[in-house]
Amino acid sequence: MIETVTGGSADGIADAAQLLHDFNVEYDEPSPPPHELAARLTELIDGDHVTVLLARATETAAAVGVALMRVQPSVWSAAYEAYLAELYVVASERGRGYGRELITQAIRVARERGADYAFLVTSEEDQLAQRLYEAAGFRRTEGEGGPLMLAYELEL
Numbered sequence: 001m002i003e004t005v006t007g008g009s010a011d012g013i014a015d016a017a018q019l020l021h022d023f024n025v026e027y028d029e030p031s032p033p034p035h036e037l038a039a040r041l042t043e044l045i046d047g048d049h050v051t052v053l054l055a056r057a058t059e060t061a062a063a064v065g066v067a068l069m070r071v072q073p074s075v076w077s078a079a080y081e082a083y084l085a086e087l088y089v090v091a092s093e094r095g096r097g098y099g100r101e102l103i104t105q106a107i108r109v110a111r112e113r114g115a116d117y118a119f120l121v122t123s124e125e126d127q128l129a130q131r132l133y134e135a136a137g138f139r140r141t142e143g144e145g146g147p148l149m150l151a152y153e154l155e156l
Contacts, residue, residue: 082110
């Protein structure tokens with residue numbers, strides 16, 4: 001089951017924050033503690049800056065996956081574009097369709113909000129994620145048939 005987390009859903013926000021924290025920890029990335037992430041998610045949801053989707057196990061309703069997406073005006077058309085900033089499924093629950101459900105719902109929400117384009121970034125090593133995104137219709141825009149694209153970051 002996929003639910004859209006709202007600002008009034010304290011449990012949903014807490015679950016999403018914990019999963020986002022766990023995601024960063026699993027991949028050795030820095031992460032604020034879950035209570036700080038929950039406060040920030042509340043601000044972003046209330047300001048309509050992000051859509052947060054939560055996958056729950058059918059049998060237990062435990063939170064097993066999260067997706068976070070931003071929809072913003074496009075520079076290239078009068079429509080919007082969607083950036084799937086985060087998608088995570090608990091390691092023990094991978095391969096059970098939760099990622100597919102999250103990405104399907106994210107694409108549906110993006111279209112409903114007026115997006116005509118969606119993009120995401122994943123690591124070269126994450127073959128499972130690449131298969132999920134390609135199965136959902138995303139295509140690689142670098143490497144095979146296109147120039148290699150590099151991601152750069154700068155702390156400000």
